[in-house]
Amino acid sequence: MIVTLHRHGARIPSSDKLSLTDKAPNSGELSLVGQRQLFYLGQLLNKDYIQDAKLLSAKYDPSEIYYRSTDVNRTIMSAQCLLAGLYPAQSGDMIPDDILNNKKDLLNVDFKLRGSTAVTQIADKYPIQNGYQSIPIHVVERPRDKILLGYGDTCPEEEKWNPENQKSEDWQRITQEFQPQINKFAKIFNLDISTLDLYTVYNYMDIIIAQQYAGMKLPDDYTNDAQLQYDLEIFYNLRIHLSLYKTPLQKRTTVTPFLNNLVQVLSDKVSNPKNKLKGYFLSAHDTTVNMVLQGFNLTSWECIEQTYMKTLPKGTYCNYGPTRYGANLIVELRQDKTSSKNFIMVRYNGEYQKICDQTSQYCDLDEFKDRVAKFVVPNYDEMCGQKVQEKEKPLYSSSNYLKFSILVVIVSAFLL
Known part of the structure; x- marks a missing residue:
């Protein structure tokens, strides 16, 4: 499987001139260039992981793909654009001919127009015009998004650090x-x-x-x-x-939820034969990508400064370059065909990185999990100076649905 984290595409400038106070209309929204960037990234991933590696199915399969974004327009739209490149138009299933030819009424919905001019159903055999493939993107509101924004609102200590x-x-x-x-x-x-x-x-x-x-x-x-x-x-x-990853405590604390989640995702895939998930996607920001790069020991402010000043110790690796729009980090979970041992490889902007000990592109999964366990903090909430919060729960889990149903019945009784 692959776990893919990427930055959003280019955004509309916050100011039409060089001003820190005069905001431009729609500032911060994903620009047209940004949309094309992420669509192209989706095409590249299609080539590598659908056409060549044949890891992901050519048609979207809900059991294979999970996509999550921060609760920001430009990251949600970036995810949509990437998916449009990963699963291009007309790659999905078509409506059965029997429905199109004999049961067209099933395609209608109950709605009465105010005017007399009717809206004609599209002739396309695909569910949506031009064969666009609709794919869900999950979002957690910013104050609760520890995994992608562990350096932000979820950690009040940042206001002091x-x-x-x-x-x-x-x-x-x-x-x-x-x-x-x-x-x-x-x-x-x-x-x-x-x-x-x-x-x-x-x-x-x-x-x-x-x-x-x-x-x-x-x-x-x-x-x-x-x-x-x-x-x-x-x-x-x-x-x-x-600002965000300076001290050893900051470095460890901010990335703890992400790394714990990553280990959980990888472990679930290995331990559960029924787990069909193959693509776990995350749309976020340059701050998120940098958070994870330093958590993987691929960069730090110290090594960036040392590289710039030409004082980096010989044999030390440092991802020195800027984290530009569309920057992406992919964790590949692999299995050795001979020994059946599980290991990971990490790509940053398509290039394989030396991970774990900075000497090999391969890292045994158990070794990786051990390293993560030693690096992360034991209790993120306590380190961040806030009360312990409940773990994230699916918005539409069966238990939540039951509670909602009971509430609806009670409210309905009062309404009646």
């Missing part, structure tokens, strides 16, 4: 290391240098990167300087780590 990190010597030192780029950035965009630090440059870069993907005109001194753009993207990425 983040300001502390901004006062640290590391924060100040890294700002100084990038001072030449900050000076050039301020001059190009006519910004007050005294107001620029790691945090404010991040906010400006967030706008500029989105404007680039929107095709908006930027100063030639910036667009023609590829090295400056790249360095500032690294600076942008460092701010994410230094």
